Amino acid sequence: MALIVKKFGGSSVATTEKIMNVAKRILNEKNEDDKIVVVVSAMGDTTDELITLAKGIAKEPYLYTREMDMLLSTGEQVSIALLAMAFKTLGHDAISLTGPQVGMRTNNVHTKGKIMGIEPKRVFDELEKGKIVVVAGFQGANDLGDITTLGRGGSDTSAVALAGALKADVCEIFTDVDGVYTTDPRVVKGALKMQEVTYLEMLELARLGAGVMQPRAVEMGKYYNIPIHVRSTFTTDTGTIIREEYTMEDKNHAITGVAHDCDVAKIAILGVPNTPGVAHSIFSALAADNVAVDMIVQSIRTAETNITDMVFTVSLDDLAQAKKTADAVAQKIHAAGVTYAENVAKVSIVGAGMLGSPGIAAKMFGSLAEAGINIEIISTSEISISCLVEGTKVKEAVQIIHKNFFGQ
Amino acid sequence: MALIVKKFGGSSVATTEKIMNVAKRILNEKNEDDKIVVVVSAMGDTTDELITLAKGIAKEPYLYTREMDMLLSTGEQVSIALLAMAFKTLGHDAISLTGPQVGMRTNNVHTKGKIMGIEPKRVFDELEKGKIVVVAGFQGANDLGDITTLGRGGSDTSAVALAGALKADVCEIFTDVDGVYTTDPRVVKGALKMQEVTYLEMLELARLGAGVMQPRAVEMGKYYNIPIHVRSTFTTDTGTIIREEYTMEDKNHAITGVAHDCDVAKIAILGVPNTPGVAHSIFSALAADNVAVDMIVQSIRTAETNITDMVFTVSLDDLAQAKKTADAVAQKIHAAGVTYAENVAKVSIVGAGMLGSPGIAAKMFGSLAEAGINIEIISTSEISISCLVEGTKVKEAVQIIHKNFFGQ
Numbered sequence: 037m038a039l040i041v042k043k044f045g046g047s048s049v050a051t052t053e054k055i056m057n058v059a060k061r062i063l064n065e066k067n068e069d070d071k072i073v074v075v076v077s078a079m080g081d082t083t084d085e086l087i088t089l090a091k092g093i094a095k096e097p098y099l100y101t102r103e104m105d106m107l108l109s110t111g112e113q114v115s116i117a118l119l120a121m122a123f124k125t126l127g128h129d130a131i132s133l134t135g136p137q138v139g140m141r142t143n144n145v146h147t148k149g150k151i152m153g154i155e156p157k158r159v160f161d162e163l164e165k166g167k168i169v170v171v172a173g174f175q176g177a178n179d180l181g182d183i184t185t186l187g188r189g190g191s192d193t194s195a196v197a198l199a200g201a202l203k204a205d206v207c208e209i210f211t212d213v214d215g216v217y218t219t220d221p222r223v224v225k226g227a228l229k230m231q232e233v234t235y236l237e238m239l240e241l242a243r244l245g246a247g248v249m250q251p252r253a254v255e256m257g258k259y260y261n262i263p264i265h266v267r268s269t270f271t272t273d274t275g276t277i278i279r280e281e282y283t284m285e286d287k288n289h290a291i292t293g294v295a296h297d298c299d300v301a302k303i304a305i306l307g308v309p310n311t312p313g314v315a316h317s318i319f320s321a322l323a324a325d326n327v328a329v330d331m332i333v334q335s336i337r338t339a340e341t342n343i344t345d346m347v348f349t350v351s352l353d354d355l356a357q358a359k360k361t362a363d364a365v366a367q368k369i370h371a372a373g374v375t376y377a378e379n380v381a382k383v384s385i386v387g388a389g390m391l392g393s394p395g396i397a398a399k400m401f402g403s404l405a406e407a408g409i410n411i412e413i414i415s416t417s418e419i420s421i422s423c424l425v426e427g428t429k430v431k432e433a434v435q436i437i438h439k440n441f442f443g444q
Numbered sequence: 445m446a447l448i449v450k451k452f453g454g455s456s457v458a459t460t461e462k463i464m465n466v467a468k469r470i471l472n473e474k475n476e477d478d479k480i481v482v483v484v485s486a487m488g489d490t491t492d493e494l495i496t497l498a499k500g501i502a503k504e505p506y507l508y509t510r511e512m513d514m515l516l517s518t519g520e521q522v523s524i525a526l527l528a529m530a531f532k533t534l535g536h537d538a539i540s541l542t543g544p545q546v547g548m549r550t551n552n553v554h555t556k557g558k559i560m561g562i563e564p565k566r567v568f569d570e571l572e573k574g575k576i577v578v579v580a581g582f583q584g585a586n587d588l589g590d591i592t593t594l595g596r597g598g599s600d601t602s603a604v605a606l607a608g609a610l611k612a613d614v615c616e617i618f619t620d621v622d623g624v625y626t627t628d629p630r631v632v633k634g635a636l637k638m639q640e641v642t643y644l645e646m647l648e649l650a651r652l653g654a655g656v657m658q659p660r661a662v663e664m665g666k667y668y669n670i671p672i673h674v675r676s677t678f679t680t681d682t683g684t685i686i687r688e689e690y691t692m693e694d695k696n697h698a699i700t701g702v703a704h705d706c707d708v709a710k711i712a713i714l715g716v717p718n719t720p721g722v723a724h725s726i727f728s729a730l731a732a733d734n735v736a737v738d739m740i741v742q743s744i745r746t747a748e749t750n751i752t753d754m755v756f757t758v759s760l761d762d763l764a765q766a767k768k769t770a771d772a773v774a775q776k777i778h779a780a781g782v783t784y785a786e787n788v789a790k791v792s793i794v795g796a797g798m799l800g801s802p803g804i805a806a807k808m809f810g811s812l813a814e815a816g817i818n819i820e821i822i823s824t825s826e827i828s829i830s831c832l833v834e835g836t837k838v839k840e841a842v843q844i845i846h847k848n849f850f851g852q
Contacts, residue, residue, distance in 0.1 A: 052500030086522070092460030093526050094533045103532070106540050107525035110518035114494070117515035118501050124511070125502045132514050137589060158589075181545060181566075 038067070039163070041207045043075040043173065043195035048210055048269045049115050050080030058269075059122035062168070065272065071163045073202065075173040075195035076119055078111025086111060101146035102182060105175075108147075109135070109183045112172035112191075120170045130168040133158060135175030135183070138198065142176040142184045149176055149184035151193065151256070154201035171198060189250025196253045200260025206277075207257065207264050209249070214268035215275035216241075216248050219294040219438050223431050226444030230276045230292065231284070237292045237386050238278045240420045244384040245297030254278060290396055291387035294438050296430050298381045300330070301355040302412065303348055303362050307372025310336065310344040314369055318346055321365045327358045331382070331415040331424060343372075347413060349424060352378065380412065381430035384422040385437060397421055403440045409433050446475070447571070449615045451483040451581065451603035456618060456677045457523050458488030466677075467530035470576070473680065479571045481610065483581040483603035484527055486519025494519060509554035510590060513583075516555075517543070517591045520580035520599075528578045538576040541566060543583030543591070546606065550584040550592040557584055557592035559601065559664070562609035579606060597658025604661045608668025614685075615665065615672050617657070622676035623683035624649075624656050626850055627702040631842050634852030638684045638700065639692070645700045645794050646686045648828050652792040653705030662686060698804055699795035702846050704838050706789045708738070709763040710820065711756055711770050715780025718744065718752040722777055726754055729773045735766045739790070739823040739832060751780075755821060757832060760786065788820065789838035792830040793845060805829055811848045817841050 042062060049055050058074075066072055086107050090097035097104055116132035123130035139155035162169050173191030178184050186193055192209055199207035214229065216238065221227040233241075235258035242251045249266060257264045257278060267275030308314055315334065322329055331349045336342070350358045355378065362374045383404075390396045400421055404411055409432065413424035425433050438444070450470065457463050466482075474480055494515050498505035505512055524540035531538035547563035570577045581599030586592050594601055600617055607615035624646065625635040641649075643666035650659045657674060665672045665686060675683030716722055723742065730737055739757045744750070758766045763786065770782045791812075798804045808829055812819055817840065821832040833841050846852070 052497060055501060089460060089522070089526060090529060093463060093529045097529060100529045100532050103525045103529045103540055106528075106542075107522060110521045113518045113521075114497070114515060117511045118497060120514070121498060121501045121505060121508045121511045124508050132511055134514075 037069040037071065038205045039071040039073075039202060041073045041075060041195055041199035041202065041204045042210065043192060043208065044077070044210050044269065045191065046077040046080055046083070047212065049076050049119065052118060055079075055115070055118050056122050059119060059126055063123070063126055063128055073159060073163070073169045073171060073198065073204070074119065075171045075191060075198060076112065076115045077173050077191045078108075079115050082111040082114065083108055098147065105146045105183050105185045108185055109172070109175045112174055116170045116172045120168075123168050123170070128168060129166060130170055131162050132170045132172075133162070134172045135194065136177035136181070138171050140176030140194065140198070142178055142186065144178045144180075144184070146182075146184055148187035149178070151176065151186070151197050154197060156198065156201050159198070159202060189252050192250050192253035193256050196256040196262060196264060197260070199262045200256065204262060207262050209253070209264060209266050210269045211248070211266060212269060213248060214271060214273055215266055216246075216278070216293075218289075218292070218442055219434055220246070220296070223296070223434050224294075224438045224444075226442070227438070228442055228444075231274075232277050232279065232282050233292055234282065234388055235278060235280060236419060237388055240386045240417065241293050241295050244295040244382070244386065244420060244422060245299075246293065246295045249278070289387075289442055290393065291385045291390060291441050293386050294434050294441070295384045295386060296381060296434050297384075298427060298430060299351050299353075300349050300380050300382050300424070301352050301358070302377045302380045302424065303350065303355075303358055304375045305346045305362055305366050305371050306375060308344050308346050309370060310342045315346065317369055318362070318365050321361050322358060325357055325361045327354045327361060331413045331422065333413045333415075349380070349382070349413065379427040380424055381427045382422050382424050383430055383433040383437065384420050385441070386420045388419050390419060390421070399440060400437055403436045404433055407432055407436045445477040445479065446613045447479040447481075447610060449481045449483060449603055449607035449610065449612045450618065451600060451616065452485070452618045452677065453599065454485040454488055454491070455620065457484050457527065460526065463487075463523070463526050464530050467527060467534055471531070471534055471536055481567060481571070481577045481579060481606065481612070482527065483579045483599060483606060484520065484523045485581050485599045486516075487523050490519040490522065491516055506555065513554045513591050513593045516593055517580070517583045520582055524578045524580045528576075531576050531578070536576060537574060538578055539570050540578045540580075541570070542580045543602065544585035544589070546579050548584030548602065548606070550586055550594065552586045552588070552592070554590075554592055556595035557586070559584065559594070559605050562605060564606065564609050567606070567610060597660050600658050600661035601664055604664040604670060604672060605668070607670045608664065612670060615670050617661070617672060617674050618677045619656070619674060620677060621656060621674075622679060622681055623674055624654075624686070624701075626697075626700070627842055627846050628654070628704070631704070631839050632702075632846045632852075634850070635846070636850055636852075639682075640685050640687065640690050641700055642690065642796055643686060643688060644827060645796055648794045648825065649701050649703050652703040652790070652794065652828060652830060653707075654701065654703045657686070697795075697850060698801065699793045699798060699849050701794050702842050702849070703792045703794060704789060704842050705792075706835060706838060707759050707761075708757050708788050708790050708832065709760050709766070710785045710788045710832065711758065711763075711766055712783045713754045713770055713774050713779050714783060716752050716754050717778060718750045723754065725777055726770075726773050729769050730766060733765055733769045735762045735769060739821045739830065741821045741823075757788070757790070757821065787835040788832055789835045790830050790832055791838055791841040791845065792828050793849070794828045796827050798827060798829070807848060808845055811844045812841055815840055815844045
């Protein structure tokens with residue numbers, strides 16, 4: 037017997053026909069005594085349609101966050117009712133439960149709720165009765181009993197958190213790709229599907245630009261130590277399993293994956309007098325203006341003058357504010373000036389334990405040198421190395437690094 | 445200060461524009477310190493659209509009553525979110541609450557739930573904070589916390605019951621007619637709008653074919669003794685107030701209204717030996733087959749033979765079953781035969797205390813005689829007199845009776 041939580045997104049349940057297909061697939065794959073919980077999102081464009089309705093009332097409906105949650109949560113409620121009905125028409129008993137009904141408790145931040153705890157007694161009760169339990173993703177209730185939604189990536193997060201609270205054997209996330217790849221298959225044709233990847237590596241890949249899984253859901257998997265199986269809606273093949281540790285004896289490759297991120301801008305504050313506290317002045321001002329800084333590099337131009345350049349990266353969305361803040365700070369600390377560049381991108385390699393193998397960094401830098409690509413900034417973490425390169429060169433950078441580490 | 449519950453049906457909130465209009469109207473009519481609760485139905489055709497979706501999954505979705513309630517209850521949830529948002533955009537604080545959130549407890553009969561009690565603490569709390577409270581009609585929750593719907597007339601019933609539990613001053617039901625009329629205005633141009641009518645008279649009018657208010661809602665008003673104000677969505681005129689007793693000293697007319705019902709068929713079991721228990725044989729057989737009998741008349745043909753004819757009416761829906769049952773019973777009790785007629789209709793007058801005024805019955809029978817209309821069956825209750833007439837003559841019957849009692 038296995039207890040399995042399966043999550044299907046909006047495109048998998050976009051029509052009643054697709055809902056029937058999801059139900060059939062689940063019944064086909066189910067062993068006699070498996071206990072199955074299915075978490076679903078709203079059908080296809082439902083959420084967008086509801087937002088359009090709200091815009092017929094209010095120019096900025098998201099000002100009314102509690103009412104938006106009341107509105108948007110109906111989308112999943114429709115899906116669960118229909119999917120439960122689908123199981124019943126196929127001869128298997130099933131029951132639909134809303135987020136509040138599965139005991140998904142959140143804080144009181146509407147439209148961006150955080151899960152505070154789950155009391156899934158009702159789910160256990162219904163599983164005991166032999167029913168497939170169909171749960172509305174993306175939603176919960178706060179302490180007042182008001183419906184909240186979990187914001188971006190909410191359905192994946194609900195599913196993994198519920199799997200954790202139920203001590204499920206695995207949480208399967210069904211998606212339109214068949215797993216997690218060593219790099220973006222649109223950039224590298226020979227990208228390889230990973231069999232396994234650790235939570236930490238997956239989080240690092242997501243942070244560095246890989247888009248398959250929402251970091252929140254992966255963090256939830258790590259918290260509960262629930263294996264997450266990312267797999268295809270369209271095939272029955274095994275996908276990629278995200279878990280705490282590798283189960284296979286020998287990991288085939290020195291690194292896990294190559295990520296890239298084009299949502300990067302570079303700002304340089306030039307000719308900064310290198311006095312104590314100057315870095316603090318700059319980055320506390322940026323923090324105060326809500327600018328998230330990613331890579332940071334400080335370089336001494338000449339030891340005699342003790343003048344330094346402070347270079348850092350931000351996301352493109354934050355660039356306008358970052359420039360404004362940097363200009364103000366530069367004046368205050370008597371820096372020579374500020375320059376910025378949008379035509380930059382970040383290429384990264386991720387792999388647990390890579391810091392213990394100095395050859396890996398050298399191999400990455402060597403790959404870029406081989407392709408004649410200049411490195412503007414380098415930054416490292418426990419499990420990753422990132423290089424800022426010219427924006428037009430980033431795909432080439434990913435390709436050569438992938439080829440040198442994965443052979444294709 | 446007044447506490448007022450206002451109910452708007454699906455056609456009043458069919459579009460976001462109409463929802464804005466409802467909000468504006470309520471704010472225009474609201475006195476500074478009035479406390480307002482608004483009960484709404486699903487927008488326009490939403491319920492039908494949801495049923496169509498369900499039919500994409502199951503041929504007979506109403507077999508899955510719990511899941512239908514989960515599905516259909518989303519319709520009202522969308523309306524309340526949008527209406528609450530509309531109040532907020534107009535500058536008045538408001539909050540939407542689902543049926544479960546207002547403490548509407550029902551029994552466990554899905555799609556046809558009965559209200560078992562209301563614990564509206566949350567409603568009081570929100571009213572205290574100065575908010576307009578927008579409530580989803582038609583829905584509640586059973587003891588498991590599962591969403592139930594109240595079936596036909598459910599939104600009116602929710603509104604009146606909630607008004608009762610809140611000890612509101614009045615429950616206003618907004619509709620596409622501007623009140624309750626002395627008879628169907630499509631039949632009699634000069635039909636008069638009633639200023640007041642008692643719960644009992646209203647129930648009797650509904651039972652006898654008048655269609656303005658669902659009897660369930662009127663019964664709920666009677667139970668809680670809450671005045672129900674039936675009024676127009678399109679004008680601000682006073683409509684008709686349904687209450688326990690008339691408040692005006694002199695009621696203008698001897699009767700309250702004239703109703704008619706064409707959903708009637710007549711069955712006659714002829715030549716029945718008039719022995720004790722014969723009526724019981726006939727009507728217990730019909731009851732066992734779930735046929736509801738309305739008017740009953742027994743007439744002795746001749747005292748010598750002690751042979752009688754048993755004539756009764758049923759609704760057209762029940763006619764096929766009633767004929768089958770009557771044929772079987774007729775054989776068993778050695779009756780001469782069974783005849784039936786579909787071309788009949790019932791015309792009724794309703795008025796509290798009419799039995800104490802014998803002139804009223806005479807005036808009704810006289811009116812029909814004046815128009816040359818034959819009476820096939822007469823039946824009476826405490827507050828009504830009904831005559832079965834030829835189907836083609838029923839409009840004429842309503843017109844002449846209305847003219848003689850109301851002068852037009």
